[in-house]
Amino acid sequence: MSPDIHSTNQIARPPLEGKSVVLGVTGSIAAYKAADIASKLVQSGANVDVIMTSAAMQFVGTSTFAALTHRPVTTGLWEAHSELSIDHVALALRADCVLIAPATANTIAKLALGIADDPLTAMVLATEAPVIVAPAMDADMFASSSTQRNVKTLKEDGVMIAGPAVGRLASGLDGEGRLVDTDTLIGLVRQAIGRFGDYAGRHVIVSAGGTKQPIDPVRFISNRSTGKMGYAIAEAARDRGAKVTLVSASDLPEPAGITFIKAVTADNMRDAILPISTDADLLVMAAAISDFTPTQVNDRKIKKQGSGNVSLELAEVEDFMPLARGKNLVKVAFAAETNDLEANAHAKAAPKGAAFVVANNVSEPGSGFGTDTNKVTFVDTDGIAEPLPLMSKLDVGHAILDRALTLLAKRLN
Ligand SMILES: Cc1cc2nc3c(=O)[nH]c(=O)nc-3n(C[C@H](O)[C@H](O)[C@H](O)COP(=O)(O)O)c2cc1C
Numbered sequence: 486m487s488p489d490i491h492s493t494n495q496i497a498r499p500p501l502e503g504k505s506v507v508l509g510v511t512g513s514i515a516a517y518k519a520a521d522i523a524s525k526l527v528q529s530g531a532n533v534d535v536i537m538t539s540a541a542m543q544f545v546g547t548s549t550f551a552a553l554t555h556r557p558v559t560t561g562l563w564e565a566h567s568e569l570s571i572d573h574v575a576l577a578l579r580a581d582c583v584l585i586a587p588a589t590a591n592t593i594a595k596l597a598l599g600i601a602d603d604p605l606t607a608m609v610l611a612t613e614a615p616v617i618v619a620p621a622m623d624a625d626m627f628a629s630s631s632t633q634r635n636v637k638t639l640k641e642d643g644v645m646i647a648g649p650a651v652g653r654l655a656s657g658l659d660g661e662g663r664l665v666d667t668d669t670l671i672g673l674v675r676q677a678i679g680r681f682g683d684y685a686g687r688h689v690i691v692s693a694g695g696t697k698q699p700i701d702p703v704r705f706i707s708n709r710s711t712g713k714m715g716y717a718i719a720e721a722a723r724d725r726g727a728k729v730t731l732v733s734a735s736d737l738p739e740p741a742g743i744t745f746i747k748a749v750t751a752d753n754m755r756d757a758i759l760p761i762s763t764d765a766d767l768l769v770m771a772a773a774i775s776d777f778t779p780t781q782v783n784d785r786k787i788k789k790q791g792s793g794n795v796s797l798e799l800a801e802v803e804d805f806m807p808l809a810r811g812k813n814l815v816k817v818a819f820a821a822e823t824n825d826l827e828a829n830a831h832a833k834a835a836p837k838g839a840a841f842v843v844a845n846n847v848s849e850p851g852s853g854f855g856t857d858t859n860k861v862t863f864v865d866t867d868g869i870a871e872p873l874p875l876m877s878k879l880d881v882g883h884a885i886l887d888r889a890l891t892l893l894a895k896r897l898n
Pocket residue numbers: 510511512513514515538539540541588589590591592593621622623626
């Protein structure tokens with residue numbers, strides 16, 4: 486049997502568990518994409534109430550959303566559902582976040598003016614929850630002075646505008662008007678809901694992925710790190726209100742609501758992290774930074790000589806983590822080991838200046854590179870080890886943040 490989180494006592498915590506999201510769907514050709522958004526919100530643990538405009542129903546049926554969310558869909562001001570006395574007000578009060586995706590030029594204009602002639606626009610007027618609007622329309626409609634003016638007004642009113650993205654539009658033309666992708670929208674919802682979390686006001690830097698040390702223009706030395714662990718920590722910190730900088734050697738897509746810096750080599754990582762660490766609160770070094778690098782980088786592709794053997798001279802890469810310093814900086818190191826886990830992790834803590842080391846035995850099933858789960862042990866500078874059960878990487882991220890938070894609180898007092 487392949488290892489999975491359900492084989493342990495630990496149940497993965499969905500990031501939006503118990504949160505209420507109102508999804509507004511309007512009459513854009515991109516309305517079909519809202520079904521995917523509703524589905525992913527539900528999979529993320531959210532209770533999702535969908536409000537559709539009349540034009541949206543020309544594109545997608547209500548039963549799609551009712552089936553995906555297991556809830557009635559609100560479509561008119563005058564058709565109250567039995568459980569909600571006045572639908573738009575009940576939903577406004579219930580919402581932890583409102584997401585309008587796709588948002589038409591028409592609905593954006595109504596929101597900017599405070600018009601409330603359908604349940605969606607009326608609900609937005611009545612809610613105190615954060616509102617995210619994701620425009621989707623023809624590029625010229627978006628670029629028009631009235632839409633631009635309305636978008637500006639919404640921003641000034643505290644509404645978050647997500648996108649639109651640049652790309653191919655339904656008309657067949659390319660331009661700025663595409664609905665931003667579902668993962669980005671879910672990330673923004675998570676950020677909006679967690680904005681006053683226990684990391685609010687703190688700057689967290691996370692490194693992720695395996696660096697690539699060039700040999701020549703077409704080859705490099707790397708390792709099996711995918712970046713999933715670092716990305717999960719960064720997203721967990723974002724979901725708890727932190728300002729997050731993710732310094733990444735990974736090819737995974739950029740998470741929403743996070744400052745993203747691409748750093749491919751060990752030198753890139755050092756140059757990106759050291760200058761910003763001075764003002765940061767927490768630095769989590771989850772990246773697998775190469776221990777070795779070619780002493781020489783050929784500027785042309787190395788050709789086969791037909792001699793059978795080739796040797797490549799490598800030098801050790803200097804660890805820059807000891808150089809990362811800040812007034813109240815808490816540092817957390819990672820140790821990917823195949824043997825003597827705790828002893829190796831303990832030996833790393835003090836030289837790196839890490840408050841604790843997250844040790845993971847990468848040869849254990851369900852642990853380490855590429856998986857969505859991890860089984861880690863926290864090892865502190867005294868060598869005291871706290872083994873954690875097999876967990877989702879997101880939950881490991883939260884466990885690291887929980888432990889770091891107590892240390893941050895002590896440093897500031
Ligand atoms: C086939 C078709 C596609 C449309 N696509 C869009 C669109 O992508 N974005 C947009 O702002 N309006 C689009 N419209 C226009 C809106 O449906 C129209 O402005 C409608 O009044 C919007 O109503 P609502 O904002 O209440 O949903 C489209 C109309 C049609 C007929």
